[in-house]
Amino acid sequence: MSDRRTVLSVEHLTMRFGGLVAVDDLSFTAAHGEITALIGPNGAGKTTVFNCITGFYKPSEGRIALAHGDAKIWEALDDVTESGARRLLRGDGALYLLERMPEYLVTRQARVARTFQNIRLFPGMTVLENLLVAQHNPLMLASGYTLFGVLGLPSYAAAERAAIEKARQWLERIGLVDRADRPAGALPYGAQRRLEVARAMCTDPLLLCLDEPAAGLNPRESHELNDLLLAIRADYGISILLIEHDMSVVMKISDHIVVLDYGVKIADGAPQQVRDDPRVVAAYLGVADEEVARVEAEVGL
Amino acid sequence: MSAAPNTRIDVARALRDAAWTALLAFGLFLPLIGFLTVQNLNNTLILETRFGLLATFVAITALGRLAYELVIAPMRARAALRPAPAKPSRLRLLMAMLGRGFTPFGIGFIVVYPVIVLTINGTGGAVKWIDNFGIQIMIYVMLGWGLNIVVGLAGLLDLGYVAFYAVGAYSYALLAKNFGLTFWMLLPLSGILAAFWGILLGFPVLRLRGDYLAIVTLAFGEIIRLVLINWVPVTNGYAGISGVPRPTFFGIPFNASDEGFAAVFGLEFTPLYRTIFLYYVILALALVTAFVTLRLRRLPVGRAWEALREDEIACRALGINTTNTKLTAFAMGAMFAGFAGSFFAARQGFISPESFTFLESATIVAIVVLGGMGSMVGVAVAAIVVIGGTEIMRDLDFLKQIFGDTFDPTQYRMLFFGLGMVLIMVWRPRGFVETRQPSVALKERMAISADLVKEGRG
Numbered sequence: 001m002s003d004r005r006t007v008l009s010v011e012h013l014t015m016r017f018g019g020l021v022a023v024d025d026l027s028f029t030a031a032h033g034e035i036t037a038l039i040g041p042n043g044a045g046k047t048t049v050f051n052c053i054t055g056f057y058k059p060s061e062g063r064i065a066l067a068h069g070d071a072k073i074w075e076a077l078d079d080v081t082e083s084g085a086r087r088l089l090r091g092d093g094a095l096y097l098l099e100r101m102p103e104y105l106v107t108r109q110a111r112v113a114r115t116f117q118n119i120r121l122f123p124g125m126t127v128l129e130n131l132l133v134a135q136h137n138p139l140m141l142a143s144g145y146t147l148f149g150v151l152g153l154p155s156y157a158a159a160e161r162a163a164i165e166k167a168r169q170w171l172e173r174i175g176l177v178d179r180a181d182r183p184a185g186a187l188p189y190g191a192q193r194r195l196e197v198a199r200a201m202c203t204d205p206l207l208l209c210l211d212e213p214a215a216g217l218n219p220r221e222s223h224e225l226n227d228l229l230l231a232i233r234a235d236y237g238i239s240i241l242l243i244e245h246d247m248s249v250v251m252k253i254s255d256h257i258v259v260l261d262y263g264v265k266i267a268d269g270a271p272q273q274v275r276d277d278p279r280v281v282a283a284y285l286g287v288a289d290e291e292v293a294r295v296e297a298e299v300g301l
Numbered sequence: 302m303s304a305a306p307n308t309r310i311d312v313a314r315a316l317r318d319a320a321w322t323a324l325l326a327f328g329l330f331l332p333l334i335g336f337l338t339v340q341n342l343n344n345t346l347i348l349e350t351r352f353g354l355l356a357t358f359v360a361i362t363a364l365g366r367l368a369y370e371l372v373i374a375p376m377r378a379r380a381a382l383r384p385a386p387a388k389p390s391r392l393r394l395l396m397a398m399l400g401r402g403f404t405p406f407g408i409g410f411i412v413v414y415p416v417i418v419l420t421i422n423g424t425g426g427a428v429k430w431i432d433n434f435g436i437q438i439m440i441y442v443m444l445g446w447g448l449n450i451v452v453g454l455a456g457l458l459d460l461g462y463v464a465f466y467a468v469g470a471y472s473y474a475l476l477a478k479n480f481g482l483t484f485w486m487l488l489p490l491s492g493i494l495a496a497f498w499g500i501l502l503g504f505p506v507l508r509l510r511g512d513y514l515a516i517v518t519l520a521f522g523e524i525i526r527l528v529l530i531n532w533v534p535v536t537n538g539y540a541g542i543s544g545v546p547r548p549t550f551f552g553i554p555f556n557a558s559d560e561g562f563a564a565v566f567g568l569e570f571t572p573l574y575r576t577i578f579l580y581y582v583i584l585a586l587a588l589v590t591a592f593v594t595l596r597l598r599r600l601p602v603g604r605a606w607e608a609l610r611e612d613e614i615a616c617r618a619l620g621i622n623t624t625n626t627k628l629t630a631f632a633m634g635a636m637f638a639g640f641a642g643s644f645f646a647a648r649q650g651f652i653s654p655e656s657f658t659f660l661e662s663a664t665i666v667a668i669v670v671l672g673g674m675g676s677m678v679g680v681a682v683a684a685i686v687v688i689g690g691t692e693i694m695r696d697l698d699f700l701k702q703i704f705g706d707t708f709d710p711t712q713y714r715m716l717f718f719g720l721g722m723v724l725i726m727v728w729r730p731r732g733f734v735e736t737r738q739p740s741v742a743l744k745e746r747m748a749i750s751a752d753l754v755k756e757g758r759g
Contacts (some may be wrong), residue, residue, distance in 0.1 A: 049423075056617065104617050105620075107619060116614070123753045124607075124610075124611055124754030125604075128742065135601075136604070136619060137619065140601045140602065146601075149600040150593060150597065150600070156600075181744060183749040183753045
């Protein structure tokens, strides 16, 4: 797989909550510019994996590394791990050990953005304000950590105009420019999902983690979401990590699928390969292996 | 009466409700108002009864309930049945027009307020109106605006806010008395010291949310007060610090001496000059607070505060350092309380722990909550209502005509105050200002309904 440059590498990830092992010795990689889907039945530990990658949980065991730039940086992985540092910055790229970083630095420095299974917008703020909060860190710098901004220096005004322009472009892309000044909480469900993706993109990520972006969408909206995700990948060259239940989304747009069941990886590969794996089908349909053929016929697979 | 079945007035039910209300009021007021303990000539306590007054209270309560059932409830039911008007009513348009002009008009009025009071009351009566009303209300407006950053914007319920007010006041009093520093040097210094204590409080409470945060901040306020009481060598305990140096007019003191303000400007000496000077000082401080807060709201840090109130997890997912964001909110809020505190010490000339009790914190929180939605105009109006209201209720002599000559209205001040608060909260559950103004707009600024805006859970 020489043409596939790894961007994210999860090794031996284990997460225990007391006696419960939510994720057990999980390893997989996500390649640059690809859409990697993480699927599995309810309670398989998908969201826990997401929370570990994005820094919301500290994993009990394992290493989660993310690379920017040239693939040669991976050679330094063990040295960085030994040194106890969070990250390695080099001329040709950077390496981040995400399990060592707090969640806000995972977004700010390692440039990993995420959305949530139950939408987490700022409902009482306008659509535009939601997109500006996402650009907090560059704007904070431009406002001289508030000092220049309070004094009203023009450099901040220019930075704010640029941020609004960027937000406007995203709103055009997701078709919400007419509702920019409406509260985000008053948007219809599908629009809230799209806005959350746009808000995550406003943080300039290199890896976008989407937790069930198609949940609750009707077939047309879910189709639009597919197009949006493919267009984002094409235009920004970013990698996408996806948790999804909706197989029409997963099979159509993913390049690579990892299947989890009870916290353990049961399959890993291209969509067609995973789809034909009897263990995956059995886990998904919740039946024993020998009953798969009958149930498949019933549900029309 | 319109004949829709659910708007029909049920007189029997209204009477029954009124009777129940009367019974409840009787049970509540019997111990509170029906009995009175007085000391007789032999210095022993005897129990007096005031059944006449009790009857008046019960009758007013029952009649109020009856009026609600017979008049107000049917009116509201009918209003709810009527379809919403397609065009805003003329009254609503007028209100909107008034709302737009409110802020400039309000500031203009406050600037000329001392002149108006002087013309109406003359120099004799003006001190009360400028000092008790003007300065007192403005101190609370400033405190309200400061706490508004913490509670209204960042959504962190702080019940110990008066601690920072105390830090500001004692910083000024101690440093001015012991080191002879002037008001204008100590004003920023008190603010910085208070902000420092704000950060100090911020650290331990960063992980707490909602009720837990409220309890710890409450305890912090009490700790500061108890330290002030018990650290006698420095703070002089309960006795407080007297003879705190008063602010001067750029080096010219306000006194009757030959170097005093009146003598230098060739005026007849009166304490009024100092009062007017202090009025404009607190006005300037309040306007600076308003200006800075308005600016902050439009800066990334202000938006991050509001985002924190809306959803802290989402903030963290967007790369916002919520620790720093919370600490800046605590520090900014505390800083304005520090300014207000040092002004308070300079104005009073005497401070003691009595001025910094939990009741003060509760009053400031009440002002912010009554104001609503993190709105600055709302907080200012609430401060006028709460502080001005309690001041006005000091002269309620007309109530003697209702309750009889033996009735002492000042004793019932807090009762009426509480009643007023309950009524306001029933009428406006989210405060005077019920919409949030967005900090930025692409085309048109549209107010956001309170239903969508979170109150913040710390």
